[in-house]
Amino acid sequence: MPLHPYPPKVRFDGGDLDCGNGLLLAIRQQMDRLESGELLEILSTEISVPQDLPAWCRLTGNELVHHVQTGRQHAFLVSKGKFVAPPLGATANAAPAGTTRRAVMPAPAAARPVVRPSAAPPPAPAPAIAPLAVLGVGSWPRPAWLLDALQRRLEGKLDEATFESFADDAVRLCVDAQRRAGVDVVCDGEQRRDSYASFVASRLDNCQLVPIGDLVAYVDHPEEFAAELQALDVPPTVRHPAVFGPLSRPRPIAVHEAHFVRTLCDLPIKVALPGPYLLTRTMWLECVSDRAYRDREALALDVVRVLREEIAELLAAGVALVQLDEPVLSEVVFGRSRENRSFMCGALGKRLETNAELSFAGDLLDAVAAGFPRERLAMHVCRGNWTPDESVALAGDYGPLLPLLSRAPVGTLFLELCTPRAGDERVLASLPRDKRVGVGVVNQKHAEVESVAAICAKAEKLIALLGAERVLLNPDCGFATFATNPISSAAVAQAKLAAMAQAAQVLRARHGLA
Numbered sequence: 001m002p003l004h005p006y007p008p009k010v011r012f013d014g015g016d017l018d019c020g021n022g023l024l025l026a027i028r029q030q031m032d033r034l035e036s037g038e039l040l041e042i043l044s045t046e047i048s049v050p051q052d053l054p055a056w057c058r059l060t061g062n063e064l065v066h067h068v069q070t071g072r073q074h075a076f077l078v079s080k081g082k083f084v085a086p087p088l089g090a091t092a093n094a095a096p097a098g099t100t101r102r103a104v105m106p107a108p109a110a111a112r113p114v115v116r117p118s119a120a121p122p123p124a125p126a127p128a129i130a131p132l133a134v135l136g137v138g139s140w141p142r143p144a145w146l147l148d149a150l151q152r153r154l155e156g157k158l159d160e161a162t163f164e165s166f167a168d169d170a171v172r173l174c175v176d177a178q179r180r181a182g183v184d185v186v187c188d189g190e191q192r193r194d195s196y197a198s199f200v201a202s203r204l205d206n207c208q209l210v211p212i213g214d215l216v217a218y219v220d221h222p223e224e225f226a227a228e229l230q231a232l233d234v235p236p237t238v239r240h241p242a243v244f245g246p247l248s249r250p251r252p253i254a255v256h257e258a259h260f261v262r263t264l265c266d267l268p269i270k271v272a273l274p275g276p277y278l279l280t281r282t283m284w285l286e287c288v289s290d291r292a293y294r295d296r297e298a299l300a301l302d303v304v305r306v307l308r309e310e311i312a313e314l315l316a317a318g319v320a321l322v323q324l325d326e327p328v329l330s331e332v333v334f335g336r337s338r339e340n341r342s343f344m345c346g347a348l349g350k351r352l353e354t355n356a357e358l359s360f361a362g363d364l365l366d367a368v369a370a371g372f373p374r375e376r377l378a379m380h381v382c383r384g385n386w387t388p389d390e391s392v393a394l395a396g397d398y399g400p401l402l403p404l405l406s407r408a409p410v411g412t413l414f415l416e417l418c419t420p421r422a423g424d425e426r427v428l429a430s431l432p433r434d435k436r437v438g439v440g441v442v443n444q445k446h447a448e449v450e451s452v453a454a455i456c457a458k459a460e461k462l463i464a465l466l467g468a469e470r471v472l473l474n475p476d477c478g479f480a481t482f483a484t485n486p487i488s489s490a491a492v493a494q495a496k497l498a499a500m501a502q503a504a505q506v507l508r509a510r511h512g513l514a
Helices: 021-030 049-058 144-154 160-181 197-203 212-218 222-231 255-262 278-282 296-316 328-335 354-369 398-409 425-430 451-468 490-512
Strands: 010-013 039-044 063-070 074-079 205-211 239-248 270-274 321-324 377-381 412-415 436-442 471-475
Touching: 021 039, 021 049, 021 205, 021 398, 039 049, 049 063, 074 425, 144 160, 160 255, 160 270, 160 490, 197 205, 197 239, 197 255, 197 451, 205 212, 212 239, 239 296, 255 296, 270 278, 278 296, 278 354, 296 354, 321 412, 328 354, 328 398, 354 377, 377 398, 398 425, 412 471, 425 451, 436 451, 436 490, 451 471, 451 490, 471 490
Parallel strands: 010 039, 270 321, 321 377, 377 412, 412 436, 436 471
Antiparallel strands: 039 074, 063 074, 205 239
């Protein structure tokens, strides 16, 4: 007699794994292969799953259709998305008898050896970036057809070569838009990435991308977590990297992006990478990562290694500027108490005391940047860019971060400064003179395009503090940090960059830099 009123498409035996020890990673692998409305049967003998799995279903938008217990074994029937019962008498495409898949955590690939500085390729020459240059922070809105291709690739339904052909076309559109706007430095708009940071999971061994809604098992109060995501306007489909084995870099993270952009134009190229502190905070998940690493500090050693390998190859490819994104630093100083978890940029793990976290972040930046030319490295800091709703993002001036910003081994700081949430820019006056500041002069969260006069006025405040030769012009953050949740349209993004380029011409003439 059937266990359920409807036959499953796939049967899956989770054994005695609990949700916090890898079961959800295995479920996600099965769920991604299904079409919307298809059914997955999950078998489990773990006593906590009957409580945790329904919460996971509610949070992720999947539907628990049926649950039955036979002895110690529970059988759950889960629909991918909302379930619509088939008409009476319809035949279902059910899993053949005897085809139950078993839950096995992916076998970690062997870690690659450390690449010593002497083995790294030397930096190649790159065009200088002039004062008052105009450039984006990183991300650009993706076309609808690319979003569809990206989702199908994440679900294993589109091969890599086909996806890359779609992405190449999107990058062409993005670079053309930047050139029409008049930027001085181009990037590829992160078109190949599902987000500015989690995409590394698709490029590294022993890392898996899971929607943030899947992480219900790693928080103490699942329903509160769900309510927090909703209140903060965080889509539960935003993906998060989960480490289950020693990290290694079998292929470049972003070097291929730079090579393709170089075929499209001769302007200086900037490539953004998630910074070492951001990656360590987002990748460390208790009960999963601790299978491979004793603690997050041990994980950080491998994060530093793979970033150093990547930076060396980017600089050797002639990239003018490598930007390390570290927005989660603002969560350290402006977030809630360290005993709580926060969504900010996916940093769900508990953190230490503020000064200890900032010291840890500074040490990681020092380790990543050691030996590389500082003038070719940059860091970006903002206060959250997952929604246009300013009220849910963090706020506060850069004062608490000033020691770290001054210490950071980079030549340029790209800072959110247009929004009132960034506070008084005068705290930046004491930054070391060897640091340039990319000034946020337009707010990507607002659809209105700032006037040339307003952009000039904002830039002049920093020019008065630092000198025109130390100022670059940029938006506060990317236009589409998360692929499926763009902050601006491509038309608005291009118009904002064009207004910045016009303002730069005015400022250069005014300060004798034309």
